[in-house]
Amino acid sequence: MKLFVKIFLWYLVAVAMMFGVMVFVTRTFQTEPAFSRWQRSARNQMAFYSATAEQIQAAGGDDALRTFLARLNENGSIRDVLVLQNDGTVLYGDQNFVGDFENVVAVARATGETDIEVNGTDPALGATSLTFADGRPSMLAIRWEPPRTPSFFFDSWIGYMRLAGLLLTAILVCFALAKYLTSPLGKLSEATRQLAGGDLSARVASRVGRRRDEFADLAKDFDNMAARIESLIDSQQILTRDISHELRSPLARMNVALELAKKRSTPDATPLLERIENESNRLNEMISRILTLSRLESGTEDFSKTKLDLADLVRDIAADAEFEASGKGKSVVADAIDECSVKGNENLLRSAIDNVVRNAVRYTADATQVDVSLLTENGHAVLKVKDHGGGVPQNELENLFRPFYRVGEARERKTGGTGLGLAIAQRAVAVHGGRITAENVDGGLEVKIVLNTSSSSGR
Numbered sequence: 001m002k003l004f005v006k007i008f009l010w011y012l013v014a015v016a017m018m019f020g021v022m023v024f025v026t027r028t029f030q031t032e033p034a035f036s037r038w039q040r041s042a043r044n045q046m047a048f049y050s051a052t053a054e055q056i057q058a059a060g061g062d063d064a065l066r067t068f069l070a071r072l073n074e075n076g077s078i079r080d081v082l083v084l085q086n087d088g089t090v091l092y093g094d095q096n097f098v099g100d101f102e103n104v105v106a107v108a109r110a111t112g113e114t115d116i117e118v119n120g121t122d123p124a125l126g127a128t129s130l131t132f133a134d135g136r137p138s139m140l141a142i143r144w145e146p147p148r149t150p151s152f153f154f155d156s157w158i159g160y161m162r163l164a165g166l167l168l169t170a171i172l173v174c175f176a177l178a179k180y181l182t183s184p185l186g187k188l189s190e191a192t193r194q195l196a197g198g199d200l201s202a203r204v205a206s207r208v209g210r211r212r213d214e215f216a217d218l219a220k221d222f223d224n225m226a227a228r229i230e231s232l233i234d235s236q237q238i239l240t241r242d243i244s245h246e247l248r249s250p251l252a253r254m255n256v257a258l259e260l261a262k263k264r265s266t267p268d269a270t271p272l273l274e275r276i277e278n279e280s281n282r283l284n285e286m287i288s289r290i291l292t293l294s295r296l297e298s299g300t301e302d303f304s305k306t307k308l309d310l311a312d313l314v315r316d317i318a319a320d321a322e323f324e325a326s327g328k329g330k331s332v333v334a335d336a337i338d339e340c341s342v343k344g345n346e347n348l349l350r351s352a353i354d355n356v357v358r359n360a361v362r363y364t365a366d367a368t369q370v371d372v373s374l375l376t377e378n379g380h381a382v383l384k385v386k387d388h389g390g391g392v393p394q395n396e397l398e399n400l401f402r403p404f405y406r407v408g409e410a411r412e413r414k415t416g417g418t419g420l421g422l423a424i425a426q427r428a429v430a431v432h433g434g435r436i437t438a439e440n441v442d443g444g445l446e447v448k449i450v451l452n453t454s455s456s457s458g459r
Contacts, residue, residue, distance in 0.1 A: 004182040011174035019166070038124075039116045042144065046114045046128040050140050053083075058133035066092050079123060080143040085136060093141075101125060101141040108139060122146055184208045184215035188222060200230035247287055255280055290420065305432075308346055310381055310451070311339045311374060314353060318372045321357045329366050332357065336373035340381045342451050344432045352428035352436075353383065355421035356447050360387035364444070376453060383449040391440035400438050401426035422447075 049072060057065040065083070069092045073081045082093030082101060086109075090098060108115040108127040117125045124144040131137055187207045194202035203226060205219040258280065262273050318334035325332050342349075360370040364387035371386045392400065403423040422438075429436045434451040 002182075003185065004178050007181055008174050008178035011177055012170065015170040015174060019170075039118060042116050042124065042126050043114045046116075046126050046140065046142065049142070050114075050128050050130050053130055053140060054132065062091065069093075077145050078142055079145060082141040083130065084139045084141060086138065091138065097143070100143070101127060105139050105141055181215075184211065184219060188215075188219060191222065191226075195226055195229070200226065200233060202226055247283075251280060251284055251287070255284075286420065305344050306346070307341055307343050308349065309339075310342050310349075310383075310453075311337050313346070313350060314372065314374050314383065317350065317354050317357055321354075321361055321370070324358075325361045325370070328361075330361060330364055331369040332361060332372060333369050334372040334374075336375065338374055338376045338381075340374070340376045340453050342381060342432070342453055344451070348428040348431060352425040353385075353449070355425045356385045356436075356449065359421050360385050360389075360445070360447070363387055363389035365389055379453055381451045381453045383451075384446055385449075386441060386444055386446040388444040390443060391445050392438075394440065397438050397440075401436070425449075 053065055053068060056068045060067075069081050069083065072078065080093060080097050082097060083091040084093075084098065084101070084105060085091055104115050104117050104125045104127040108129065112129065114126065114128040123146050125141070126144070127139050127141045129137065130140040184204075188204050191202045191204040191207075203223045205216070205223045208216055208219045255277075258273060258277055262270070262277075265273055314337060315334060318332050322332040357370065357372060364370050368388035370388075371384070373384045375382045375384075401422050403420055426436050429449055429451070432451055434449060436447065436449045438445060438447045440446075
């Protein structure tokens with residue numbers, strides 16, 4: 001789950017819990033005071049109703065009293081009104097309700113005070129004494145609608161609108177907070193991918209705005225790290241290029257001296273001089289490859305590009321590799337070649353493909369062949385070069401395109417390689433907007449190059 005979703009949900013849960021606690025606490029501390037206030041109000045009303053009933057009965061008799069009680073019973077909050085004489089006679093009200101008021105009437109008679117019974121959501125009952133003008137003792141009993149505590153939301157459509165507005169506000173605030181907290185991480189992740197992809201100019205501090213928190217500090221630290229890495233790599237490339245250039249002059253002088261020595265040497269010294277010449281040539285080749293790699297990695301050189309017949313180029317390289325492989329008991333077979341063309345630099349593409357094919361010839365087992373194919377798929381040219389050399393460990397595949405990287409016995413240089421061929425191929429393909437990958441297939445290593453057949457864009 002993404003960090004943004006986690007933070008958003010946790011904020012939302014926190015808001016919901018706070019809302020629930022607020023409602024619970026409010027209801028808990030509001031219910032008892034609300035009932036107490038209602039009981040006090042009900043007692044005052046009972047006293048008022050009792051006094052009014054006594055006055056009306058004294059002035060107009062029982063008929064006037066019944067008229068008053070009938071109007072009182074029409075009050076929206078009052079359900080039933082009864083007047084009970086002490087002898088059990090019901091002067092006013094429904095005889096069937098007498099049992100409901102038995103307890104509250106008994107308490108009121110015993111204490112001589114108004115008694116109110118409130119039982120949660122049940123109707124509230126009240127009773128108080130009532131004395132008529134002729135001296136008859138009676139009891140006034142009233143049944144009210146159950147008292148209600150104030151409702152935050154669920155009492156009307158306005159309450160539901162209030163709840164919806166609160167929820168929407170909570171969601172928007174939680175979304176904004178989660179976005180604010182995680183947006184720098186997304187930008188930092190993007191810059192990290194750019195840096196890992198080779199874009200050493202990737203920076204992130206300017207993208208996080210004017211924040212003054214830990215994320216801003218992290219962005220500054222990342223920029224400092226990226227700047228340091230860029231400086232180190234630039235220095236390393238410059239150093240490699242300068243050293244390579246500097247080595248060429250003494251190598252050239254050594255080759256001249258070697259030729260002179262060969263002319264003046266005795267037959268016994270000839271093998272040693274030839275050995276020196278071979279090592280000099282290998283060193284010269286390595287320097288040439290280092291310079292090529294340096295030019296590709298720097299990205300400063302604008303390689304000219306023209307429309308090339310890729311099929312002819314692959315056939316020429318395969319034919320040259322077949323000629324050399326045949327002398328080692330190996331072969332190169334290119335029997336699946338689709339006609340296609342690409343826009344690119346011929347020297348770079350030739351170098352890239354030639355390095356891959358020669359690398360396959362170098363490592364394929366004796367008496368085996370290297371399979372070369374070129375197919376067109378969905379507007380792309382797909383070149384596959386497969387050897388039968390046993391493959392490489394799975395965890396080493398991504399390292400094959402690193403400069404000077406060697407796998408297993410190849411480190412012993414028995415094959416005579418320099419460890420730069422696949423690195424140069426990878427950079428050359430990248431210059432053309434393509435990609436190169438390697439995987440183990442049927443006991444061998446297959447290198448695949450994918451180029452755009454319509455246009456190959458440079459970096």
